[in-house]
Amino acid sequence: GENVEQHPSTLSVQEGDSAVIKCTYSDSASNYFPWYKQELGKGPQLIIDIRSNVGEKKDQRIAVTLNKTAKHFSLHITETQPEDSAVYFCAASRPGSARQLTFGSGTQLTVLP
Amino acid sequence: EAQVTQNPRYLITVTGKKLTVTCSQNMNHEYMSWYRQDPGLGLRQIYYSMNVEVTDKGDVPEGYKVSRKEKRNFPLILESPSPNQTSLYFCASSLGRGQGLEQYFGPGTRLTVT
Numbered sequence: 001g002e003n004v005e006q007h008p009s010t011l012s013v014q015e016g017d018s019a020v021i022k023c024t025y026s027d028s029a030s031n032y033f034p035w036y037k038q039e040l041g042k043g044p045q046l047i048i049d050i051r052s053n054v055g056e057k058k059d060q061r062i063a064v065t066l067n068k069t070a071k072h073f074s075l076h077i078t079e080t081q082p083e084d085s086a087v088y089f090c091a092a093s094r095p096g097s098a099r100q101l102t103f104g105s106g107t108q109l110t111v112l113p
Numbered sequence: 114e115a116q117v118t119q120n121p122r123y124l125i126t127v128t129g130k131k132l133t134v135t136c137s138q139n140m141n142h143e144y145m146s147w148y149r150q151d152p153g154l155g156l157r158q159i160y161y162s163m164n165v166e167v168t169d170k171g172d173v174p175e176g177y178k179v180s181r182k183e184k185r186n187f188p189l190i191l192e193s194p195s196p197n198q199t200s201l202y203f204c205a206s207s208l209g210r211g212q213g214l215e216q217y218f219g220p221g222t223r224l225t226v227t
Contacts, residue, residue: 001172009153032213043117043203043218044156051213089155093213100144100207101216105155 002027004092006104013080014112021107023090024072032093033073034101035064039086048075080111115140117219119204125225126194134189134222136204144207144214145187146171147179149200150221156203162187163209194226 003026013019025033031052036044050057050064050073057064061080066073077084087108091101117138126132138145146161148171158171162181176198178190187206191198204219 004155006155034215036218041220043205043220044216045218046215049213100146100161100214101158103148103156105153 002030002092002094002097002102004090004102004104006090006107008107009105010108010110012110012112015080015082017080019077019080019084019109019111021075021088021090021109022072023074023092023104024070025092025102026071027092027094028071029094030092031095033064033066034091034093035062035075036089036091036103037086038089038106044087044089077109080109082111082113085109085111115217117204117206117217119202119219119222121222122220123223125227127227128195129193132191132194132224134191134202134204134224136187136189136219137185138187138204138206138217139185140206140208140217141184142206142217143184143209145181146205146216147177147187147189148203148205149173150203151200159189159202194224196226198224199226200224 006023034049037047038044063076087106090104120135147159148156157173160179162168202222205216207214207216
């Protein structure tokens with residue numbers, strides 16, 4: 001089955017700096033890659049996603065890039081703010097899979113004021 | 114307000130004492146699932162349901178049961194809890210089983226089994 005590896009497990013950045021979180025996947029048939037943000041005491045929430053027919057997608061300060069050949073995708077957060085501090089999960093999905101998503105192990109992002 | 118609710122939010126129990134964690138969604142979603150979250154392991158799917166009376170195993174189903182008698186409810190049952198089931202549990206729902214549909218997560222249930 002699909003395996004998703006996520007790095008780093010923890011990341012600290014100064015407010016205003018950029019943060020990058022990377023994921024690799026094993027199943028070349030996977031074609032949908034969402035990112036979820038989990039704030040303290042809450043459930044994960046979708047923040048951005050990308051499909052395999054697109055190389056990059058942006059939404060204000062966040063962007064996701066996908067390299068299908070290398071089977072990796074990344075989350076980029078620019079101009080980080082304290083409210084960006086959270087756990088971020090990447091995930092992958094293949095067509096026809098009833099299980100929908102395989103998640104990475106998560107990255108604890110801390111934005112230092 | 115569209116939401117997924119879970120109860121209880123926190124539970125401390127002893128080995129072998131049967132328990133049920135309830136999950137309910139008010140969005141008329143067909144697809145529901147349960148995950149457990151453990152440090153360094155991310156979110157792992159326990160069971161999922163594609164509709165009423167249709168359930169199937171996820172990646173870590175051992176020691177758990179589920180039922181889907183109504184579309185809105187998807188309880189997680191631990192018949193004989195053990196300490197290795199101490200974890201943070203999330204229920205999630207989505208419109209259907211189709212790819213690319215956002216999963217909406219509940220607030221989580223922190224379970225401790227002593």
